[in-house]
Amino acid sequence: MVRELCIIGFGISGIACLRWAKEYNIDAIVFEKNSTFGGCWHTSSYKSAILQTRKNSYSFSDMPMPDSFNNYPTRDEILQYLEKYIDFHNLNQDVYYNQEISNIFYNNSTKLWEIDIQNTKSLKFYKVKSKYIAICSGFYSKPNIIDLPIKNSFNGKIFHSKEFSFTGQYDYSIFKDKKVVLIGNGPTGCDLSCAAVENGAKSVTLLYKTDRWILNRYFLNIELDFLMSRFFINLALKLPTSLFLAIFYVIYLIPRLYYKIYYKLPNSKINRNNVAVNECLFPYISEKKIVYKKGLIKSVDKNTIILEDNSAIDTDLIVMCTGFKQGTHFFDDFNLNILYKRIVPIDYPKCGFIGFAPSFNWVQNSDLQSRWFLNWIKNDKKVSRKTMIREIIKTHKKHNELNLEYFDLSYTPIQYLDDLSKDLNIDIEKNYFDYKYWLKAPAYNYWS
């Protein structure tokens, strides 16, 4: 039997896509390689993970997160919210869990997608055909495991942070009485360093190579989510880098002097790759419970890490907080730099990538991208290849000036969704005289 739409993955993007496919009366089926929903919130997050974004910007357009949740929900709250959403829309009946897509191929003569699937339990392979395909398999798909230069055998444990997820091997009790070194100062490295302190580690060192902006969710009791509003995003975008840096260096002086922590700040504007939000790191560093150290590893000799500057750190537990690599092994012909509207590959108009334009408001993004793509296939939209290319080049040029990759929405998350909603004829409220329009991050249902 040929299905109309096959959706790969049932994380936030797959959930949004199936929900809207039902609304548009599109016959859709989901294949998910895990045994449950939630994607990276199930397989890559850790117990103490807290959303970096405020909940209002991280909710589906037809269901806010409950008032009882924290403004910055925990991992468990996010999974509860997703479960409620799936139940409310009765989505599970069209999802096949434990089914991994191994290859997809567009057959030009039949005009159908041919999808190879493996049942991860029985290990049997089978094929499904569909008219359209939605790739919701996650931007960050594979753990980025670095090759440590181990000289003599290391007697402790080395593992990636994903081992603290629901599918991992460890929990925080592993920190007890250990000399812990965490590699990488992204959100995960910062959070897990604090978790190591709070779970009885003997010593904690957060080792990093890239300078990073580390922000608080609150400053003097004021929530900093207004930094995600139209006004501030546009201001940050327009300010010359030198002025931006001068302003932020001054703002940063306050916490640095207060906590007496002196480390180098980045020399580029805040973007998706150089920022982390964390409240406990600075206090722990100033109390000397965490050593925050910049350096490259030269070698690991027995239980000592030697850095390029020849300093040494004793350790019996190394956690790689080195993030995830982007990639989609089942689709060779895959290039994020040539997606029209960051969704449709110019050579495959019957395919859509949902959730491949990283931003701070991922749920809003996947929700609207799903509606845009389903509208695209439902109305069988035809845009010439020339027009697609012209638009892609225009955006590339803009992003080059900003030193951002094409698909990165660090500075254009609102503009991008405004643009998609325009294509969908969604009448968004543009009250230029209302301060909320300029100074608040758009609400969960702004683009509905």
Ligand SMILES: Cc1cc2nc3c(=O)[nH]c(=O)nc-3n(C[C@H](O)[C@H](O)[C@H](O)COP(=O)(O)OP(=O)(O)OC[C@H]3O[C@@H](n4cnc5c(N)ncnc54)[C@H](O)[C@@H]3O)c2cc1C
């Ligand atoms: C700890 C943590 C904190 C975060 N904080 C924020 C935040 O504050 N704000 C924000 O905007 N974003 C945040 N993110 C980013 C997060 O990645 C996105 O918000 C979002 O969850 C991505 O959802 P997704 O469905 O696109 O991808 P994923 O969650 O990766 O889901 C993809 C799904 O596809 C499945 N899949 C993959 N390959 C196959 C295959 N071959 N066959 C079948 N199924 C397959 C996977 O098993 C998975 O279930 C955070 C992520 C983590 C881990």
